[in-house]
Amino acid sequence: MADKVKVAVLISGRGSNMLALSEHKRKDPDRAYEIVLVASNVPEARGLVLARRLGIATWSLSHQGMKREEFDALLDSELRRRDVELVALAGYMRLLSPWFIERWQGRILNIHPSLLPLHKGLDTHKRALDAGDSEAGCSVHVVTEALDDGAVIGQARVRIRPRDTPESLAERVLAEEHKLYPVALEQYCAALREAEAG
Numbered sequence: 001m002a003d004k005v006k007v008a009v010l011i012s013g014r015g016s017n018m019l020a021l022s023e024h025k026r027k028d029p030d031r032a033y034e035i036v037l038v039a040s041n042v043p044e045a046r047g048l049v050l051a052r053r054l055g056i057a058t059w060s061l062s063h064q065g066m067k068r069e070e071f072d073a074l075l076d077s078e079l080r081r082r083d084v085e086l087v088a089l090a091g092y093m094r095l096l097s098p099w100f101i102e103r104w105q106g107r108i109l110n111i112h113p114s115l116l117p118l119h120k121g122l123d124t125h126k127r128a129l130d131a132g133d134s135e136a137g138c139s140v141h142v143v144t145e146a147l148d149d150g151a152v153i154g155q156a157r158v159r160i161r162p163r164d165t166p167e168s169l170a171e172r173v174l175a176e177e178h179k180l181y182p183v184a185l186e187q188y189c190a191a192l193r194e195a196e197a198g
């Protein structure tokens with residue numbers, strides 16, 4: 001059987017999606033992916049502690065005071081050093097440089113807390129409520145240079161309730177993220193291997 005797709009998960013904070021990806025793999029080692037690295041632009045990110053506890057290698061560097069491309073070049077070196085094949089953004093709250101995105105074309109996935117193409121960018125839950133949307137959700141998409149704009153490969157929906165706040169909505173959407181992202185990553189990695197096999 002083909003080797004697992006080596007995945008690096010990029011985080012900036014608590015890392016609950018990273019945990020979901022890791023847990024999905026733990027339940028069935030036959031999954032098409034393996035997480036070989038958790039990397040962050042925030043050295044104190046809680047998710048790094050969780051990753052280390054799981055025995056996953058971590059890398060972190062504060063981006064502060066660095067040019068975007070300079071930071072991304074160091075990140076890229078670390079990914080190459082570990083033979084990473086696919087990058088999964090999971091709450092990575094820093095824009096990637098066009099240089100990096102070009103270099104990893106078709107090899108970066110992101111989870112975004114809205115039903116794309118609705119509500120790209122930040123404050124998605126507040127914006128869904130302000131817009132009077134009847135449903136919210138999350139999307140996994142391929143990362144391209146335009147923000148939150150690449151092909152959507154999976155979505156999950158939640159109904160908006162009359163008394164929802166951005167926080168209550170975020171909680172229900174997050175629960176869906178944790179189910180959606182592992183399945184979408186698995187499918188994408190399996191398809192990558194199939195494409196390579198011709």
Ligand code: GAR
Pocket residue numbers: 011012013014015016017018047090091092093111112113121138174177
């Ligand atoms: C998640 O809700 C994710 O969708 C969102 O940040 C949160 C990270 O939580 N990502 C974005 O807003 C990206 N634009 P986590 O660190 O617990 O996975």
